[in-house]
Amino acid sequence: MARVWIEDRANHAEYLTAMEKWQAAKREGAKRLAPGRWRVRWYGPDGKPKAKTFGKLPQAEAEKDAITARLDKGSYRDPKSGKASVKVVAEEWFTAKRKIGRTTRRDYRDLLDNYIIPRWGDWQIAAIQWEDVSTWLTELETQPGKAGKQLGAARIVKCYRVMAMVMKHAVFSKRVSVSPCHDHELPRPDDEDEHVYLSHSQLERLALAAGEYRLLILTLGYCGIRWAEASAVKAGRLSVPKRRIRITQNFTDVSGQLALGPCKTHEKRSVPLPRSFADELGTLARGRKADDLLFTAPEGGPLRYANFRSRVFDPAVKAAGLEGMGITPHKLRHTAASLAIAAGADVKVIQTMLGHKDAAMTLNVYSHLFPDRLDEVADALDAGRMVALAMADAPLTDA
Template identity: 85%
Template sequence: MARVWIEDRENHAEYQESMEKWQAAKRAGSKRKPPGRWRVRWYGPDNKGKALTFAKLPQAEAEVHAITARLDKGSYRDPKSGKAATKIVAEEWFTSKRKIGRTTRHDYRELLDNYVIPKWGDWQVSAIQWEDVSAWLTELETQPGKSGKTLGPARIIKTYRVLSMVMKHAVFSKRISASPCHDHELPRPDDEDEHVYLTYDQLERLALVAGEYRLLILTLGYCGIRWAEASAIKTGRLLVPQRRIRIVQNYTDVKGVLALGPVKNHEKRSVPLPRSFADELGDLGRGKGQGDLLFTAPGGGPLRYNNFRNRVFDPAVKEAGLTGMGITPHKLRHTAASLAIAAGADVKVIQLMLGHKDAAMTLNVYGHLFPDRLDEVADALDVGRKVALALADASVTPSE
């Protein structure tokens, strides 16, 4: 049973002294509330003494019941912990993120420093209410961001999610009982230009005009791997006889510094390699060490995305007659997905190939590309029903 009790401070010297000061201040015109006579005392889960004062006994009694119930149920939180500044909770949350990659960590840090902490940093974490967050979302939509331009829907959603994770940390650390970041209407992402699907002819034409990087374009367009993964493929992970490429690392570029790290979602995988250019990739890696990069910059070393876009990819797009489609090296994975789906690959295969966390994500992104197979289901049911009817007819003996 939790130990919570009420203390009457009427005869306490400190209380009488506080009352005298308050009365003098009141006579001088102060509107400050009088000191609380009734003190609620208890021991928290850490066995440290806690206390709150109240002006009226019924208020203190209500608090005793509330604290006792929370202590007995294990849902107790220190009332004073909610007074922590949001910037302190935000830093605690950021420090606790041990599994995120360099790019995600940099993104979180940037959103914290530019939008979350400037707005909420000095607020007590318990003071942030649902309506405050809703008003903030409207501000993000209508007011200029750090760059001077209004934020796009995707950036607003990411910013909101960072605050949401900070508040979730506040709940877990028992500073607040519930997060104000729930059930908010977020802007709709403008992703109409996100998916670009090239045909076989368009992909081959693009690869052809890319010159020495033809095989890289084919790998991106048929294997569905991310740019950061393709640029980190090492020769030893190219398995030509098995027609597989092992994807275990990727390059991240944070403020111009490249570093090898784990793949996104930590989804190490093997992707299928079309036989039609597998041997050519093998030739490309011939003479290199097992730990050497398969695709490299002209002077050696890892490829950098912006340099590749500006010097190779964008000119190739123009020469191939694909200008205006919004195609990028990364979006070639959409082409790989669409071609694989059209070839009959099921959702689980596509998920593994692309390195999605689960099949639900794959369906959310590419579900519209899977063929409508409702007629196939109906036809299969008809076959089964015809067999059942034929067996039933054969088992019935005609009456004489």
């Protein structure tokens, strides 16, 4: 049996009955289309029969050829699959995200529930066009968000990226042939996370002002680890002789509860520890079990970011005379990167220290801090050429 064929329904009872009803409706002024005489029939990759009717034979023949070609190339998709609602496809996509962290999962859920499903949930996935997505982005920019405030550029970009991932899932599951989430102009979050770079003296003043948390500030400012990673460092992960801190876990705040889990992007790494305060960290860790936290709250237990900001960090920023710079515990990563670059560290070292996925990401963020080394390259090439010229002019000697 052919994989795709055309069936003439001219003598089918159901077709004749449908035609009689159509003709009666037409006499009464109805303008609906006549029932399709030509039916294209085929079996999908799942082995189930499919069918689609057309009023004219050339239309049916064109569809037959198109379906045959898609079946042959493996690009076939069931026309009915595109009728699935966005909320169904979105839940499928979310359920399939098996490797994301708790914070990312929470963010995805929040974006789905507040900005994607309310707007697109009842739409058929195949009905969304490029211009529909463009209109939605304009709405996100001009209308208040869930909290009643204008959404920032970074939040809008996140909404778009989650929607794009849902549509990509629809492409992979062959519900649509192409995603409408491409080549859209997105707002630029230029000023939302402006980098702050402290000097050695400024960082030292801030650390001193933090009192008993001086070593934590120095660790954040010189090692470049994230707050969630620093608060999860255990005594057994500190190696003073090697001057390393092993980063393997972080704390995530999930609905007010701190949960310990793998570090961001699951990239375990060792970060360099300056000798100038490595011994002090060793003293801090002395007497603690390997699984005990290195930095703890005054009453014991893990540090909470909000409490640390309000009780320790923000007062220390004021005492150190650094108000107005927008410095936060997280932005001390930028200070660590800038000081390391100024010290001559190459991009791969910076990447490892910060836990970036690849060096390209590090360069995208900090390329402006790397000095212009073109003159160094030219000087090195000159040195090599002068050596070669000197050797060429040297007199030959007997072996």
